[in-house]
Amino acid sequence: MLEVAGLRAGYGETEILRGIDLAIADSEIVALLGSNGAGKTTFNAVLSGLIRPSAGRIRFDGADIAGSDPATIVKAGLVQVPEGRHVFPNLSVKENLELGGYRRGRERRSHNIERVLTIFPRLRERMAQKAGTLSGGEQQMLAIGRGMMSEPKLLVLDEPSLGLSPMLVEEMFALIGKLNEEGLTILLVEQNVRQSLDIATRAFVMENGAIGLSGPADDLMRDPQLQRSYLGI
Known part of the structure; x- marks a missing residue:
């Protein structure tokens, strides 16, 4: 559904994304995790056509969309919340x-x-x-x-749990899981690591504009580096 390879982008002379590789299969729910300032917002902006990449490839549903305008990307079925x-x-x-x-x-x-x-x-x-x-x-x-x-063929959810009470966060993640169970492909961009990994198939962890960790969600939940950095274990 989505293949991102060697993606680089930023603002003026400042490079934020430094060679992002990421892929999402049809009907998957994939989590993109990372703290504030990791580059997730810039990645979303490039994916949606708001920022042009300086290098790399973005293929969506078989077509190259790198550098396309936002209206064209939405019309193709890549939709961001x-x-x-x-x-x-x-x-x-x-x-x-x-x-x-x-x-x-x-x-x-x-x-x-x-x-x-x-x-x-x-x-x-x-x-x-x-x-x-x-x-x-x-x-x-x-x-x-x-x-x-x-x-949408692919729905990008950017920090859907932000600012919600713990009870509403639980409800929101349950609803996102239900949407995916109905066949919707989802990229879940979140800081809420534990609950994102609970519903995701796979996950990528972004640090300083690059992917630091990636793999099946269950494996990452047990990864010592992720536990220390994001779960406080």
Whole structure:
């Protein structure tokens, strides 16, 4: 589904990504882990076409998308749910969802809204409510639902647990696991290492713009280096 090889990118003369290699197979859930400043946000921006790479290859669903514009990438089916949710606060829940299908999936908008509301039934009760008045957890559900309106082949979730209570974090990871069980390919970009590894097939750990560790999620959970650096064991 996604193959990234030798990816380098940054801002001006400052290189942030230093040769990233990463691959995701169809129907997998892959975690990209790392602390603040590791380069995860820059990687997401390059993947979505917001930053042009200086070197390397990005192949998505068989096509080279490195350097493509964001609209083309979304139309191809690579959809990102950004960190911080970024819902349109003055628009209703329904309007936010409808905008999610602007570039892709427009002709199946009603069907896709019903699918989102089945997965996130709490949103059904709030369809006419302004998005800015929702709780943090509800806004995260709306952000993911809005992403699903584009019928993604690969959904990139950037820090979906950020700012949520422990109970809502548990609920959010359970919902992400359910989406993957239904066949959706997911790249989960997170600082929450333990719960990400609980639901991921494989994982990559980014440090200083490079991949420091990678492998099956179960193996990484037992890796002494990851335990010391991220789990405090």
